Structures are given as structure tokens and as C-alpha cells.
């Protein structure tokens with residue numbers, strides 16, 4: 001059976017990112033996608049520059065691990081490779097050289113988040129400072145926007161000024177980096193696709209802001225495969241969605257209508273691990289034009305293998321992770337504190353300890369609110385554990401000694417993720433491109 005050993009662009013097909021911080025998870029990822037992925041394509045090589053730095057890995061190691069896992073699994077479908085959260089041309093060069101095909105541009109360093117809170121006097125001063133450079137203000141003020149099958153709104157002066165101050169420089173940076181990536185890929189004889197991610201802001205991306213971002217990209221000739229807005233609610237690492245799913249669904253429908261009208265392009269869900277209550281509405285509202293990005297949850301399932309085969313080392317990893325959590329959580333959206341989960345010495349039973357630190361949303365007894373601070377403490381400290389000579393070695397050796405267990409727990413875990421996504425595609429009545 002021939003296999004697709006090289007990643008390729010996936011276009012508008014529904015896709016799912018299986019970030020793998022150990023480089024040992026691909027076979028479990030493939031098993032889950034093959035079992036319950038339906039029309040969803042897999043992105044089996046996915047790491048952000050931040051993850052590479054925290055795990056001291058190189059892009060070509062990520063690509064090699066995914067390719068090896070796919071070869072062992074005899075995988076014969078198209079797949080993608082996501083160079084995630086790129087901020088500079090140097091980031092892009094590294095990932096292009098390693099053969100990545102999907103480039104996620106992260107212009108968040110140029111997003112002025114304070115604009116959401118600035119009083120008019122301050123906002124006007126900031127706007128006056130950029131109005132010459134970002135001379136597209138007149139193009140939007142007073143415009144009445146009617147999106148087919150979507151929202152209608154008027155772009156008043158304050159809305160446009162705030163959007164320009166908040167996102168204007170970020171859009172310019174994203175367009176510049178997109179042009180660089182396309183030119184570098186052309187020189188290398190490669191085909192690539194782009195995502196723009198503005199998901200890591202404190203405030204949600206409003207529908208008018210999304211419209212202005214997408215329309216500027218269109219006017220500048222920047223074609224994207226996907227866009228990652230900051231959705232409403234709380235999308236914390238390693239746990240389910242926190243918020244009003246009904247309100248989320250309404251905003252997803254609006255965002256999807258803009259993507260259809262100004263693209264088409266996919267909506268991308270970052271921190272997509274374990275967002276079980278989001279998946280069906282997300283897939284349905286986008287009518288299958290979505291990308292879901294996960295990474296931390298595969299690392300947590302690796303710790304589950306240690307919990308089951310070497311509980312003593314699992315205890316040591318928890319204690320070590322707790323000692324690093326307050327520092328490592330700095331760039332991640334999490335709410336757990338060390339007081340929310342007990343130190344290992346307070347939990348005698350090993351099974352209880354696995355449940356306390358690795359409990360999943362669908363294992364929570366009916367009526368008990370899902371909150372998993374232990375998951376967040378372990379999720380954010382992946383880099384410290386993997387780079388610790390002793391514990392990183394124990395973790396890798398345990399997985400290599402019990403590959404079937406890792407494949408089993410990953411398959412079970414990602415089937416839970418994929419089932420609601422496929423159900424959402426089907427309930428939207430789309431006939432997403434069938435597998436070749």
C-alpha cells in the first residue's frame with residue numbers, strides 16, 4: 001500500500017491538528033482518525049515555535065517523527081504539517097526548510113489589546129499616530145455590512161478606529177510575513193497554505209473586527225486557508241470549553257458566514273484539546289470548514305501511560321510539575337492554582353491520583369461540574385518535564401516500553417474528540433470531500 005510520506009496542503013477540507021510533543025503519538029493519532037475521522041484530514045506534524053523552544057526540539061525532528069509514525073501505520077491518505085505560531089521570517093525559514101506545508105502566522109505581538117479599554121481621548125491619539133500609515137480608515141467608516149446568511153452591522157467611526165488601533169499593525173505584519181512565506185516557498189518550488197491566528201487575546205474577536213481583518217487580507221491579496229479568531233468564552237488549556245455554548249454557537253455562525261463571504265476559508269480552533277462541548281456546534285456552524293488544533297492532550301495521555309505502568313514515577317512527575325507550574329503557566333491561558341489540586345503525599349491511592357490529575361471531561365459523574373486543575377498543572381509544565389534529564393528519559397522510555405498502551409489511550413481519547421466533529425459535519429448536511 002503506497003503511503004503519502006510527504007505532507008501536502010489540505011485546502012478547505014476539515015482538518016484536525018495532532019500536536020505531538022514527544023514524537024511518539026502518531027500511530028495512536030492515525031488509529032483514531034482512521035476509526036472515526038470521517039472526512040477529516042489529519043495534520044500529524046504540528047508544533048509551535050514556543051513548543052520547539054520549550055522541548056528543545058528542531059522542526060526536522062517533528063517532521064521525521066510524524067513521517068516515521070505514518071510509515072509504520074501504513075497511512076495512505078493526504079496529511080498536513082503545521083508550522084504553528086510563527087512570528088518572524090526566521091521562524092518561517094526554519095519550518096519551510098523542514099518541509100512544513102501549513103504556516104500559522106501569529107501577529108499577536110502587534111495587537112494592541114489595550115485598545116479594548118482605551119477611553120476615547122487615548123484611542124483618538126493612538127489612531128492619529130497611525131492614520132497616515134494605515135490609510136484605510138475611510139474605506140470602512142459608515143459602511144453598512146450585510147453578510148449573506150450572516151450578521152448585518154454598521155461600521156461606525158469608533159468601531160473602525162478601535163479596530164485599526166487594535167489590529168492595524170498586526171494585519172500589516174501578517175501580510176508582510178505571508179508575502180515572505182509565499183515568495184520563499186515559490187523559490188523552493190513548494191506549495192504552502194496559510195493561517196492567521198489572533199486567538200491569544202484577552203477579549204474575543206468581534207464580528208466587525210473579524211470582517212475588517214479578513215477584508216484587509218483580501219484587499220492585500222493575502223489568501224488564507226484558515227483564520228483563528230479569539231472566540232467568546234474561555235478556552236483554557238487542557239480542559240473543556242467554559243462559557244455559554246448557545247451564545248458561542250450564535251457567534252460561530254456569524255464568524256463562519258464572514259469566512260464564507262470573504263474567503264472561503266476555514267475557522268481554526270486553537271487550544272482545541274478537550275473542548276468536547278464545542279466540537280459539534282463548531283463543525284456544524286462552519287459546515288465542515290474548520291480546523292481544530294490540539295497538542296497538550298497527547299502529552300497528558302503520555303503521562304497516563306506512566307501513571308498506569310510506573311505510578312511511582314508519575315508521582316515524581318506531578319511533584320516536579322507542581323514546582324514549575326507558576327513559572328511555566330506564564331504564556332498559557334489557564335486558571336488552575338496549586339491549591340486546586342492536592343500534592344501527591346495527600347493522595348495514597350494511585351488510581352485516585354490518575355483521576356485527580358488526568359480526569360477527562362466525559363469521566364465526570366453526572367451533575368458534577370467539570371474542572372480539572374490537575375490537567376492544567378501537568379499540561380503547562382510539559383517543557384520542564386521533557387527537558388529534565390531524569391524525568392524526560394523516564395517518560396520517553398516508559399512510552400517506548402509500552403507503545404500499545406499509548407496507542408490504546410490515544411485512540412480512545414481522540415475518538416472522543418472526532419465523533420462530535422464528524423456528527424457536526426453530518427448534521428450540517430455537508431458532503432465534505434470524501435477520502436480519495
Ligand SMILES: O=C(O)[C@@H](O)[C@H](O)[C@H](O)C(=O)CO
Nearest residue numbers: 048050270271272293294295
Ligand atoms: O502550546 C503551544 O504553543 C501550541 O500547542 C499552541 O497553543 C497551539 O496553537 C494550540 O493551540 C494547540 O492546542
